[in-house]
Amino acid sequence: MDKPPRQLGLSPATRAAQALRFIDPASGGVTPAIHLSSTYARDETYALRDGYIYAREGTPTTRVAEDLITDLTGGAGSYLFSSGMAAIVTMLETLKSGDHVVAPRVMYHGVLNWLVRLESLRGIKVSLFDQASDEALKNAIIPGETKLVWIETPINPNWDVLDIAAAADAAHAAGAVLVTDCTAAPPATTDALALGADYVFYSATKYLGGHSDLIAGVLTCARAGDAWDELGELRKLMGNMLASFDAWLLIRGIRTLYLRYERASDNALTLARHFEGHPKIAAVLYPGLESHPNHAVAVRQMQGGFGGMLSLLTHDEATAAALVRHVQVFIPATSLGGVESLIEHRKAVEGPNSIVPDTLLRLSIGIEDVRDLIADLEQALDRA
Numbered sequence: 001m002d003k004p005p006r007q008l009g010l011s012p013a014t015r016a017a018q019a020l021r022f023i024d025p026a027s028g029g030v031t032p033a034i035h036l037s038s039t040y041a042r043d044e045t046y047a048l049r050d051g052y053i054y055a056r057e058g059t060p061t062t063r064v065a066e067d068l069i070t071d072l073t074g075g076a077g078s079y080l081f082s083s084g085m086a087a088i089v090t091m092l093e094t095l096k097s098g099d100h101v102v103a104p105r106v107m108y109h110g111v112l113n114w115l116v117r118l119e120s121l122r123g124i125k126v127s128l129f130d131q132a133s134d135e136a137l138k139n140a141i142i143p144g145e146t147k148l149v150w151i152e153t154p155i156n157p158n159w160d161v162l163d164i165a166a167a168a169d170a171a172h173a174a175g176a177v178l179v180t181d182c183t184a185a186p187p188a189t190t191d192a193l194a195l196g197a198d199y200v201f202y203s204a205t206k207y208l209g210g211h212s213d214l215i216a217g218v219l220t221c222a223r224a225g226d227a228w229d230e231l232g233e234l235r236k237l238m239g240n241m242l243a244s245f246d247a248w249l250l251i252r253g254i255r256t257l258y259l260r261y262e263r264a265s266d267n268a269l270t271l272a273r274h275f276e277g278h279p280k281i282a283a284v285l286y287p288g289l290e291s292h293p294n295h296a297v298a299v300r301q302m303q304g305g306f307g308g309m310l311s312l313l314t315h316d317e318a319t320a321a322a323l324v325r326h327v328q329v330f331i332p333a334t335s336l337g338g339v340e341s342l343i344e345h346r347k348a349v350e351g352p353n354s355i356v357p358d359t360l361l362r363l364s365i366g367i368e369d370v371r372d373l374i375a376d377l378e379q380a381l382d383r384a
């Protein structure tokens with residue numbers, strides 16, 4: 001890096017596009033090299049050359065990706081992981097038997113399933129709150145006992161927007177830390193750490209990567225310290241590090257994050273407005289719509305757009321199940337945050353224990369021409 005981009009006063013979109021003005025020190029390359037070596041030779045005094053020892057602890061390539069994410073989130077440090085779930089499991093591994101965790105009743109089902117497992121096998125106490133009620137989070141916290149408050153915003157798959165600042169106040173008043181899963185609200189729109197979260201988590205598989213070609217997770221801390229060091233140690237011991245090749249793909253994805261997010265947000269808003277009130281659609285769940293219950297929080301908190309994630313409720317399950325078979329532009333696949341639009345019948349993906357309505361279709365809107373997306377859903381609805 002030849003100049004510190006933050007000190008130049010450059011905006012985040014510029015810092016992302018230029019990957020922190022990264023210039024490869026060995027070659028002058030304007031993209032970082034991919035360091036695939038698993039181990040690092042010491043110098044003639046047997047000292048480490050640049051701090052690197054073994055790729056399970058990090059490589060020059062993973063370092064660039066971590067520094068970039070730290071910069072864009074305004075954090076004090078970032079750890080990459082081999083998947084979003086690897087990051088989550090590692091974070092939850094810091095809890096001790098008897099610790100109390102608070103989390104929303106509706107959220108990404110993988111986290112929920114892991115919390116249920118921790119409760120039954122590890123003696124972690126878990127309280128799930130109704131994410132639709134402002135008071136429920138506060139009421140679920142037990143001062144002195146709650147160690148970790150986990151929130152997700154916007155929440156999968158109904159896209160309720162949780163107030164990060166209010167959650168941080170409630171967590172901190174009780175001596176707990178707040179972890180915010182902002183997978184669907186990347187740094188292009190939500191400054192989770194500035195709003196008071198202690199840690200922000202992203203499944204980097206989604207918007208940060210942006211091309212449906214890698215699996216990765218990242219945790220960023222607001223403040224470094226013993227807890228952060230412990231997390232790094234756990235990542236190393238659990239073998240949850242991201243590989244260099246994937247870190248390189250992630251850097252490439254982040255360079256266009258702001259552009260992709262803006263386009264996906266514009267497309268999603270247009271599509272949501274088109275289908276709101278449509279005779280074959282019972283409801284459109286999208287925080288950008290004035291009718292969304294958390295629209296005011298979203299306007300405050302999602303300053304770079306409302307994102308590409310929305311759900312449609314059909315009038316009956318048969319229509320939802322048929323629609324995903326009739327689409328021709330939308331790809332019937334799970335996941336989100338890629339350049340291509342995806343559609344899924346969510347309950348079928350989450351399985352029989354899911355509390356998601358069987359009429360819910362989850363859409364990840366990409367960067368295509370929105371007219372093609374709308375026409376595709378219209379023809380699929382006609383045939384469903």
Ligand SMILES: Cc1ncc(COP(=O)(O)O)c(C=O)c1O
Pocket residue numbers: 083084085086108110152156181183184203204205215216217335
């Ligand atoms: C909100 C959210 N959190 C966490 C995850 C888990 O991330 P990964 O699939 O990268 O392990 C996902 C994946 O879909 C997600 O949507």
